[in-house]
Amino acid sequence: MENTINLQKAALVIDRSDNVAVALTDLKKGEECILRFNDREEKVVLLEDIPFGHKVAISNIEKDESVLKYGEEIGKMIVPVQRGAYIHNHNMYCERGLK
Amino acid sequence: MADTFMGFRRKNGSVGIRNQIAIIPSVFCSAKVAERIANQVPGSVYFRHPVGCSQVGEDLEVTAKTLISIGKNPNFAGVVVVGLGCERFSPYELADGIAPANKMLETVVIQTEGDSLAAIQKGSKIAREMQQIASRQVREEVPVSELMIGLNCGGSDMTSGLIANPALGIASDKLVSQGGSSILSEITELIGTEEILARRAVNKEVANEIRETIFRTEEKLRRQTQNSSNKERTHLISTGNYAGGLSSVVEKSLGSMKKSGNAPFSGVIQYGHQPDKKGLFLLDSPGHDGEVSTGEVAAGAQIILFPTGRGTPTGFPGIPVIKITGNPKTYSKMRENIDINAGQVLTGEKTFEQMGNEIYQEILEVASGKYVKSEVLGHDEQFCVTRLP
Incomplete structure (x- = not known):
């Protein structure tokens, strides 16, 4: 989506317990991105391209470990991923909604 | 201390944040008359809908309850119900449902008035009068x-x-x-x-x-x-x-x-x-x-x-x-x-x-x-x- 008004290379961490952040603009592999928490900022180097609105891991996440966004489980990992990896339905699953 | 706002306290204790007259048709057949009444009296609003007849069971009940409840909403100082006269959801049933809210309320029925122009005229006079009465109410401080x-x-x-x-x-x-x-x-x-x-x-x-x-x-x-x-x-x-x-x-x-x-x-x-x-x-x-x-x-x-x-x-x-x-x-x-x-x-x-x-x-x-x-x-x-x- 063409949706970038002077946006910094940043991703938003919605809840303090989340292990993913959401890209606030299109982010590229190898770039350093600002992780914006409600009260502080961190930096992460991206291992893959992350499109606007999509998720990046902000910590290493094991296979079958919960993916947390909004402070809630939105699914589990099919494979382990490292901090900076792209998370979407190619590497996470959600039991709710499979049937 | 709790936050407050300036609202219109209604007779039944509820609080409105607007003070308009609602013109509500009981059936789609009276929608245009309701719209024309609202056009005659700026400050009133009308509710166009495609229901009120040829409905049965729970579907009709939900329509009836919804139209009644819209009329009861405290944002409306008064309600003019506009019916055709032969619809399944009677305009009198709609008005009876709104009545417990204890606000200005009148019913105009096209087939009783004779034709749509007569109904528009009657409804407009009622809405005009309601609007003038409503205009005298002032906002007061109420808790959020x-x-x-x-x-x-x-x-x-x-x-x-x-x-x-x-x-x-x-x-x-x-x-x-x-x-x-x-x-x-x-x-x-x-x-x-x-x-x-x-x-x-x-x-x-x-x-x-x-x-x-x-x-x-x-x-x-x-x-x-x-x-x-x-x-x-x-x-x-x-x-x-x-x-x-x-x-x-x-x-x-x-x-x-x-x-x-x-x-x-x-x-x-x-x-x-x-x-x-x-x-x-x-x-x-x-x-x-x-x-x-x-x-x-x-x-x-x-x-x-x-x-x-x-x-x-x-x-x-x-x-x-x-x-x-x-x-x-x-x-x-x-x-x-x-x-x-x-x-x-x-x-x-x-x-x-x-x-x-x-x-x-x-x-x-x-x-x-x-x-x-x-x-x-x-x-x-x-x-x-x-x-x-």
């Missing part, structure tokens, strides 16, 4: 616990669940913590979060009602997607949702649910009904923009809060609809339609907390009389009674 807001959204994009809804949730929590009321709905957009919502219920009964309401909606959608011709249209999550970055139905629905903040759920409201206490409620309605707003106004909501990522101009007759976008680009394009730019959270200019407070302050200002953009521009598309199959 008298406010009920309806949460809704439409024309969503990825910023809605990410930015605008969580910011709105902070405002909703603030109102509920001060004894006010808030309504979450759009059950079709909550599938997958039933356990998360049920955890927030005040007791086991409410938790079960929340689960059942969501499962019932999911089952209805599942049945409607069984036909081989529409099998690709899954009821849970769309290809557009995936493309926007949503990986599961739970993730999608959490974004919708966030409008309701973290407050406990006091109960589930059936369509057309009002809750008998204050707090946060879940309204059983599918996620159609208009059906949701109509159900919330029928429940007693005086204001609708409406996040919109892509931007929509719609409004509701006699009820302010506050538009919030999480997308800064949409705000710059649709300034004439959108009231609050929550995109400032996305650009890093404001925190969620600051934006939530800003939305809350806007709610108080609008409740005290400030017009929202959809009101000034006369948008009224969102009145739309839900139908049952």
Whole structure:
């Protein structure tokens, strides 16, 4: 989506317990991105391209470990991923909604 | 000390934030007469709908309850019911239903008056007189616990669940913590979060009602997607949702649910009904923009809060609809339609907390009389009674 008004290379961490952040603009592999928490900022180097609105891991996440966004489980990992990896339905699953 | 706003205290104790006359047809056949009456008397609003006859059973009951409840909404100082005379949902039944609200109320029936012109003339005189009486009432200071807001959204994009809804949730929590009321709905957009919502219920009964309401909606959608011709249209999550970055139905629905903040759920409201206490409620309605707003106004909501990522101009007759976008680009394009730019959270200019407070302050200002953009521009598309199959 063409949706970038002077946006910094940043991703938003919605809840303090989340292990993913959401890209606030299109982010590229190898770039350093600002992780914006409600009260502080961190930096992460991206291992893959992350499109606007999509998720990046902000910590290493094991296979079958919960993916947390909004402070809630939105699914589990099919494979382990490292901090900076792209998370979407190619590497996470959600039991709710499979049937 | 609790926050306050300036509202119109009604005889039955409820508080309106607008002071208009509602012209309500009991059946679609009298819609034009109702519209013409409203046109004759600026300051009154009319409710065009396609129902009121050739309906049976629960479908007719929901229509009846909804139209009655719209008439009872405290934003309306008076109501003129406009009937044809032979419809299944009688105009007298509609007026009798509104009567307990103890407000100015008259009924005009086209077949009794003789013709549509005679009915327009009679209705206009009544509305003119009601308007003059209403104009003498002045606003008084009342606690925010008298406010009920309806949460809704439409024309969503990825910023809605990410930015605008969580910011709105902070405002909703603030109102509920001060004894006010808030309504979450759009059950079709909550599938997958039933356990998360049920955890927030005040007791086991409410938790079960929340689960059942969501499962019932999911089952209805599942049945409607069984036909081989529409099998690709899954009821849970769309290809557009995936493309926007949503990986599961739970993730999608959490974004919708966030409008309701973290407050406990006091109960589930059936369509057309009002809750008998204050707090946060879940309204059983599918996620159609208009059906949701109509159900919330029928429940007693005086204001609708409406996040919109892509931007929509719609409004509701006699009820302010506050538009919030999480997308800064949409705000710059649709300034004439959108009231609050929550995109400032996305650009890093404001925190969620600051934006939530800003939305809350806007709610108080609008409740005290400030017009929202959809009101000034006369948008009224969102009145739309839900139908049952």
